[in-house]
């Protein structure tokens with residue numbers, strides 16, 4: 089391995105290790121653990137949207153539904169059927185893939201505006217079904233999701249309290265980031281970018297735009313679903329509030345605020361938003377106001393994100 | 407529950423849908439803007455009227471006027487915020503900004519009006535009219551009449567006034583409109599202010615039917631989304647028809663099939679139409695019809 | 696009533712590529728000047744930049760003076776109000792509006808000293824065909840009718856100077872002749888016109904001055920009688936047949 093590749097890799101590893109100890113460095117209180125766990129989970133959720141939004145350039149408003157699908161799969165299988173968290177994880181992935189396939193086929197011919205509208209409508213149908221179908225717990229949701237138990241044979245892997253959750257949430261986050269990193273270097277990732285940036289060239293290179301779109305959509309759904317899966321255990325109950333516009337706005341803001349297409353963008357965005365909520369909260373309403381204002385300001389004044397402001401600021405005063 | 411009563415309810419709800427949708431229809435037709443903050447603007451309209459009555463003790467009709475003025479102001483503020491994106495026709499970013507704008511309104515309303523459910527009291531809500539087996543309230547009559555008046559007035563405005571022609575020009579081709587010596591930012595300002603005023607007006611007429619909550623925006627108007635997307639892109643008249651049809655559909659579907667899955671059914675209908683006819687959203691030159 | 700149009704050091708670029716670099720171009724009051732050049736020479740870019748109007752938002756630098764007043768950089772609708780009117784290439788009318796509605800928006804009758812205002816009826820006088828089609832939607836007009844309407848719409852703004860971008864494109868020869876003759880009559884009435892034309896032969900019949908644009912630069916300018924014999928024009932646009 090050459091030094092040119094070794095250095096960034098070592099840096100990334102060091103950062104990953106440092107990240108693991110971050111909650112302890114920040115004092116290790118329950119609030120810190122809770123916040124960081126939620127940041128990790130919501131970041132993972134946002135990465136699902138990120139690859140559709142940043143790479144494919146389409147805005148999906150259905151990723152709350154994938155997130156909720158993962159959470160509901162976890163809750164139903166562990167509570168109603170007494171299955172293990174592993175089985176629930178497989179179910180979360182499969183269910184989200186099925187939903188994404190259905191939605192992907194429906195939206196195959198829609199673009200931009202229409203794509204967003206249809207995905208939004210789909211999320212509402214899902215919410216309506218979830219709040220009325222007893223199998224999904226109806227409007228009460230499903231309570232009493234057991235503590236996370238991922239033990240394999242003699243190795244015990246469980247988590248109940250928030251500090252116990254951290255390793256799992258952190259692992260999920262790292263895996264997600266690594267996955268997105270690999271995705272952007274894969275032929276599918278390159279194809280998505282080309283379909284987004286230069287559809288005509290993509291067609292000339294023999295790429296089938298619709299196929300690429302569908303594939304990226306399918307890849308993105310399980311990412312958000314896995315975040316939902318873990319969130320169900322962390323919160324120990326699922327309900328229709330998972331479909332709330334709040335999650336949608338949170339996801340969109342996280343992806344957009346730092347800068348679209350930055351590998352760590354959604355993580356930084358989520359961290360910023362959730363830290364405000366945990367450590368500088370203005371109450372539920374105040375936080376909503378802040379979140380909305382950040383999204384509006386980001387899109388109206390710096391649509392390419394905070395990262396784009398940086399060189400401008402450096403140039404500015406001098 | 408007889409069927410005729412359901413039809414009457416459907417007609418009333420349908421007019422409510424249409425009235426709630428009219429401003430948004432104009433926004434979508436003229437500026438291609440899907441306003442996800444519409445529900446929160448509805449909520450703010452209802453709360454402003456309630457708050458105004460409580461603070462001043464003035465009667466309901468005065469509160470309606472106050473809410474409409476505040477609504478127009480909110481629309482105008484929104485236009486200022488969205489100006490650059492509107493001019494560049496960045497439709498998708500616009501749509502997301504409205505989501506954020508809705509969150510801001512909901513947060514601000516929660517801070518101002520509190521979390522408790524309230525009632526916007528209209529004296530006409532308790533006056534009921536009975537005709538044999540069917541009944542409705544005077545408020546319902548006002549709602550239906552007001553809706554008809556607003557739609558007819560809007561058609562007249564769009565087809566017979568200078569401002570209306572400017573709106574239709576902007577709808578078709580905002581860039582070319584500049585060459586007619588028209589400041590399109592001002593036309594957009596008018597369109598947004600109309601959206602704000604219209605939804606606030608609708609809220610003051612519809613909200614007395616149920617208790618109001620600062621979190622209600624989404625639930626109250628989610629069906630309006632379908633009215634606007636299905637009907638509004640074709641035309642103003644189309645959204646009236648869509649509103650009425652959807653009102654009848656929800657009333658009858660709720661009574662005959664399942665009240666719980668009405669919203670899902672309505673949205674499934676929308677998805678089917680949009681997936682089968684994605685061209686539906688293409689710019690339409692005759693939305694004033 | 697006519698205006699002197701003066702362009703200086705005009706530079707227009709789409710992103711990094713410069714499309715127009717014109718050092719000086721003057722249209723004397725009450726005259727007709729034609730800009731000719733090959734496809735992609737920058738003719739549209741030039742007239743659009745003068746009116747500060749474009750669908751593509753290019754970067755524009757330089758001075759545009761009308762009767763000495765610098766109007767460069769003003770918003771397109773303000774420039775229209777000051778009396779400089781562009782009829783853009785291609786679709787210059789609203790398809791969803793009737794002919795009459797297309798003509799409804801106009802300058803106030805007291806637009807300013809020396810500006811001749813045209814009522815809707817004046818436009819119908821000029822193009823009687825439009826009167827017959829007054830309730831027809833712009834989208835249902837023929838190509839020729841559309842161009843008449845576009846010119847009529849422009850006149851309704853009571854311009855002092857008019858920029859026309861290929862008004863004759865796609866028209867039958869008799870329409871071309873009619874349109875250009877009408878434009879000439881407007882100039883004789885005192886309007887200042889800068890005309891972009893592909894149909895060089897037809898343009899030569901009516902214009903006073905010819906400017907030849909190549910790759911964004913003016914490579915030749917002069918009165919029409921001199922330019923008629925200019926080898927660059929003869930070869931490229933008039934062919935061997937010219938007498």
Ligand SMILES: Nc1ncnc2c1ncn2[C@@H]1O[C@H](COP(=O)(O)OP(=O)(O)OP(=O)(O)O)[C@@H](O)[C@H]1O
Pocket residue numbers: 709714732733734735736737738739740741751784
């Ligand atoms: N929107 C745009 N983006 C980038 N480049 C452009 C754009 N419009 C025009 N150009 C370039 O600018 C140059 C001049 O184009 P312009 O349309 O002004 O030419 P023209 O002389 O009007 O041609 P035509 O006779 O075909 O109308 C061309 O090289 C063209 O490729």
Ligand SMILES: [Mg+2]
Pocket residue numbers: 738739740784
């Ligand atoms: Mg041209």
